[in-house]
Amino acid sequence: MKPVRLKQTYELLQAYEAFDHKNVSLEPPFPASIEDLLTFHSPEYINAVENLNNGNETNNAFNFNFGPGDNPIYKNIFDASLLSTGGSLVAAKLIETGTVDRAFNISGGLHHAMPGYAYGFCVFNDPVIAIKHFLKQGLKVAYVDIDCHHGDGVQHAFYDTDAVLTISIHESGQFLFPGTGWVEELGTGKGRGYSVNLPLHPYTSAEIIMWAFNQTVLQLIDKFNPDILVTQLGIDSHFNDPITHLNQTAQGFESIIKEFDKLPYPWLAVGGGGYDTIAVARCWAIAFAVMSKQKLSNKIPTQYSGKYSVDSLYDPQPPPTHSNYQSTIQSYAENSVLGIQKMVFPTFGIR
Numbered sequence: 001m002k003p004v005r006l007k008q009t010y011e012l013l014q015a016y017e018a019f020d021h022k023n024v025s026l027e028p029p030f031p032a033s034i035e036d037l038l039t040f041h042s043p044e045y046i047n048a049v050e051n052l053n054n055g056n057e058t059n060n061a062f063n064f065n066f067g068p069g070d071n072p073i074y075k076n077i078f079d080a081s082l083l084s085t086g087g088s089l090v091a092a093k094l095i096e097t098g099t100v101d102r103a104f105n106i107s108g109g110l111h112h113a114m115p116g117y118a119y120g121f122c123v124f125n126d127p128v129i130a131i132k133h134f135l136k137q138g139l140k141v142a143y144v145d146i147d148c149h150h151g152d153g154v155q156h157a158f159y160d161t162d163a164v165l166t167i168s169i170h171e172s173g174q175f176l177f178p179g180t181g182w183v184e185e186l187g188t189g190k191g192r193g194y195s196v197n198l199p200l201h202p203y204t205s206a207e208i209i210m211w212a213f214n215q216t217v218l219q220l221i222d223k224f225n226p227d228i229l230v231t232q233l234g235i236d237s238h239f240n241d242p243i244t245h246l247n248q249t250a251q252g253f254e255s256i257i258k259e260f261d262k263l264p265y266p267w268l269a270v271g272g273g274g275y276d277t278i279a280v281a282r283c284w285a286i287a288f289a290v291m292s293k294q295k296l297s298n299k300i301p302t303q304y305s306g307k308y309s310v311d312s313l314y315d316p317q318p319p320p321t322h323s324n325y326q327s328t329i330q331s332y333a334e335n336s337v338l339g340i341q342k343m344v345f346p347t348f349g350i351r
């Protein structure tokens, strides 16, 4: 989760001269304000993170889930978190004011952060805070999270409202952190039917992920008819990822991004997980290119390929297949899709 993966993404796009394209402008982030953070986080938690900014442990850090493990304390943790959150807010404001119709904050997507504690490498929940900004303008938001992990913090924020449709496609909580994201997590009260979860079995292929996506996500978004599309583009679903087990490919990831690209809504994309840093750089460069209508050659420009020993933008080889699991993988996906069709589709009048 170290920012080197952002640097590698930036450098790759720079090597392709992608920032020089007529459709692109680079906007600096500003730090999110305390007021922005308060739209989701508790004052006690914000205060606790601020007190960690010098990098030294405080007496109460553990109460907020900081310490050894997923949420280490580091110098400037508060300042850095304000900037990555602010990046998503800059993007949201550019979209909301109609200045741009799409924006991508690769440093965002910290979907696990909870109101009162850090969780799963995430300090402040920028997708929630950006979506709250849209809601304040009276806009309806569809949030689609394709990170390998369940988008639990975002689901939690909007569990009881019908103003935000949250959809998370992820490796099943049976096998992976955070252990949630079941089809049965539908939302409550007015929000019932507006939280959608599509759990998948380890080693699910790009083809099956795409099939499951096509069976559910597009129809739901179409019926919900949002004002804004927000996507969390975590690429820890990639088969090279060291901490997860889905078998997504760069090509499969691009196919999903191309489906988002066809939708008629203003589009805010944020980053997310991804722990094979070169797979992150390649896939987010691909997403950036689709969003800005550019075509990048498969051959990576030499200044980058020489530095990072990577030649092709797309995966040259498919991932190894786990043939013993094929029927389990297939029926797991079918079950999840069927569950959504049975439990969620009626809310939207889809038959």
Ligand SMILES: [Zn+2]
Binding pocket: 147, 148, 149, 234, 236, 272, 273, 274
């Ligand atoms: Zn993740």
